[in-house]
Amino acid sequence: MKLAFEEAKKGKDTWTNPQVGAVIVKDNQVLGQGHHATFGHEHAEINAFKSLKDIDDAKNATLYVTLEPCSHFGKTPPCVQKIVQLGVKKVVIGQIDPNPLVSGKGVKYLRDNGVVVEEQLISSELNRSYNYFYKNNQPLVTVKYAMTLDGKINKNKNQRSIISNQAAFEDSQQLRSQQQVILIGENTLKVDNPALTVRDKKMSFPPIRAVVVRDINQISLDLKIFQTDEPIWFFSETKNLRTLPENVKVIVGEWTPDNILNYLTTQKIQAVLVEGGSFLQAKFLSAGLVEKLVVYLANKIYGSGLPAVWGADFDSIDFVEPTVEKLADNLKITTWRKD
């Protein structure tokens, strides 16, 4: 199961699909393994079967898979049929699929067809946003910022400061690649002028770049965000009156954090990264909607400047399970909201 877990983590382009790994074992020998690599493509089990030297080796083998095998026709045919068809004797699963389309039905189908099914819980580290989404019916929101040792995220109000080192910058690209939506506020769009892409990484399903704006018609089309063709969503209070590039979608409404998340839920978005600025972060935190916090801590002091999170409307939010990682002389702190 540990091997299947490691295998699962290799899937980097699964979009809203979970990361899944599978390992086929017979007579204490690993005969095959596979993972789900790309949204819409083969599931882990199928890839594991494909990796077998001889497909007949699946007969009477044990399949370790980190997630309950699917039982429905989605973008691919159901895995449970294949498992039964190949004569697998036993399936050990890491967790039941929280997706109501599958949940428990995969296990039932296998048992109904004479396959022994066991559960062996794996680390909750895998597919946290996938699990969160199906459990809570809303996306898992991560707030991320880089700050100095005195808690500043910018030296001057209307000019971007380079706070992080190269290692932290690269890590934050990695963090972006795990999201389906990256959300920023209008001021950050204007002041930082970010591309919001995942640099140096080809992804079949890059995260959607989303911006909360008052009036889409006031947004300059010269901004960097318009220079690449990953999708862009604008949450605007007003209707668009201009011709916009094809990759731009404008959603009109009153965009409180709750409303934004409700909309994203309808779009089956499971993982949202709020990247700034202070004001938008404060709004999401105040609304009690932030589940995960990632802070990159730079080894310097500004002494004055824009504070990380400001004007929020709560007393204190406690976090738990902090992990810290050294990125050269920067630190990365990852922590989860206390229930």
Place this chain on the structure above:
Amino acid sequence: MKLAFEEAKKGKDTWTNPQVGAVIVKDNQVLGQGHHATFGHEHAEINAFKSLKDIDDAKNATLYVTLEPCSHFGKTPPCVQKIVQLGVKKVVIGQIDPNPLVSGKGVKYLRDNGVVVEEQLISSELNRSYNYFYKNNQPLVTVKYAMTLDGKINKNKNQRSIISNQAAFEDSQQLRSQQQVILIGENTLKVDNPALTVRDKKMSFPPIRAVVVRDINQISLDLKIFQTDEPIWFFSETKNLRTLPENVKVIVGEWTPDNILNYLTTQKIQAVLVEGGSFLQAKFLSAGLVEKLVVYLANKIYGSGLPAVWGADFDSIDFVEPTVEKLADNLKITTWRKD
């Protein structure tokens, strides 16, 4: 030498004396070891000799000592005389003493008396403030604060927030015990009302509690700081007109950070901890006088409140050599100013 280094760190009450460890070796066997434990008491070498089963074992032995042995009559007679007198053959020293009373003279005396002297550099971790003081002729200033993950040190301006957990609190007591002076501003004295003592630890030489105030006569004698008998120094702009407890000293002047450090240098203070608040810390940082920074990071967000360091007059101060320590769910970051 590694053993001598470990031995040195046992000295917890050396005040302005360095931590020193000594090990006596003959025929590849450790025959004795000792450290300097308390200011004014025996030096490490003497304690190592005392630990020998037979004092004659010192004859032809090698003495490993983390610091150049002293050559002057201070609070104890010079160690080099004892070393020569006991017939030690070789002395391996970890570093030359930066104190001009000794520096090089100890080595010279030993060599003049036929003792072989070698140098084997030890980690710079030992006696950083002692070395800094003699190199720069001013105390090593550490700024310490506890802040939230969004850089706040207090939720409300005129009320103390408990930010750190118990482990961080205890660690900060340990940090205090390594200082000779703990310095705070008037507002911190009034709002936090701290005792500024090293709790749960009996010290023969507790740190002096120092406060920068505008007018000593306006300070309430009911404050906690007056309730214990460790020394208190007030840096006041005005003369004292009241009867104060015996442990209180008032030093009158214009107390810029530079002036404070100059005064402390005359008092041979090597290690100063600036504990707050934001304003005093900003003044010391702005004056370029802060060598070491210790940040306790609590696993929570306040969203609003008093920022760590505020209104400072510099662009950015870079730090190097960060170390991070987990104290339950708090983090301790220790870092040094970049030269």
